[in-house]
Amino acid sequence: MPVLRVHLDSDRSTARRVLQLHQEGKIHHESREAAREQVWRRGHTPAGDPTFVGITNGRRHVQLLYDVEVYSDTVL
Structure with a gap:
């Protein structure tokens, strides 16, 4: 199944919290x-x-990274 990488804009404190939750x-x-x-x-x-993959190491713009499996025949 194909996997899409999703980048979500975030702030540093939220990104740290998401990473900490993932590690737990x-x-x-x-x-x-x-x-x-x-x-x-x-x-x-x-x-x-x-699936949470990690966070980017941006100084100003931090992003959360997720991989999502998608059905291959569903493109609009």
């Missing part, structure tokens, strides 16, 4: 849902839950 085996539900919505906006249907 927990989920940041708001960013995961935002990743899912981003996939829908791109015209794809998610095939599963978004």
Whole structure:
């Protein structure tokens, strides 16, 4: 199944919190849902839950990175 990489703009404190939750085996539900919505906006249907990959190391603009499996035949 194809995988889309989703970049979500974030602030530093939220990015640290999401990373910490991930390291504890927990989920940041708001960013995961935002990743899912981003996939829908791109015209794809998610095939599963978004998987947190990490954060960018930007000084000003930090982004959360998620991988989302999508069905290959769903492009609008």
